[in-house]
Amino acid sequence: MKTIKSMMEHLYWANGHVLEALEESKTKDKDLLKLVRHVAVAERVWLSRLQRKGSAQYSLWDETDDLSAIWTMFQENTEQYRIYIEELEESELDKMIDYTNQSGVPFQTSVRDILLQVLLHGQYHRGQINRALRMESAAPSQVDYITFARL
Incomplete structure (x- = not known):
């Protein structure tokens, strides 16, 4: 449990750092903003499943240009x-969770694996976001776990 809790704290911290980097970059890249929104919505989808609520109301790949709305989503996700x-x-x-994915296909996955999915999914996409920031000649965000652990 200690490892998962620490990794979740890293996730909250890393999300904030990526959002700060996006704000500083003043990017208008719709694909990049869509990707960061996707991370926030995916976190919310998985949390809904863990809470045994439906997730069909969430659209994972909507476009946005409202970074403040994404900040709000991440803050709400962190709290929840x-x-x-x-x-x-x-x-x-190791308790199994029954849920239906966004396409309506039923699955059963352990709480542990869902939490690991949330952690790894976010880290994967934060890497993509940093790469896109570099391509825009903007400063990427240092979001490695070891950086967080050294604080």
Whole structure:
């Protein structure tokens, strides 16, 4: 549990750093903003599944130019994940969650694997976002776990 909690704290921290880098870059790249919004919405989708709520109302790939709305989504996600993780017992990590994906296909996945998906999915896309920032000659954000761990 300690590792998952630490990795989740890194996720919140890294999301904030990427958003700051996007703000500083003043990017208008719609694909880049769509990608960062995708990360926020995907976090919300997985949290809904963990809470045994539906996720069909979420659209993963909508376009946006509103970075402040994305900030708000990430802040809400952080608050809700912190509550969820704080109440989660280690014995519940292997509990299976039944859910339907965004295409309506049913699946069953453990809490542990869902949390790992959230963590790894975000890190993958933050790397893509940093690459896109570099291509725009903007400063990328240092979001490696070790940077967070050294704080």
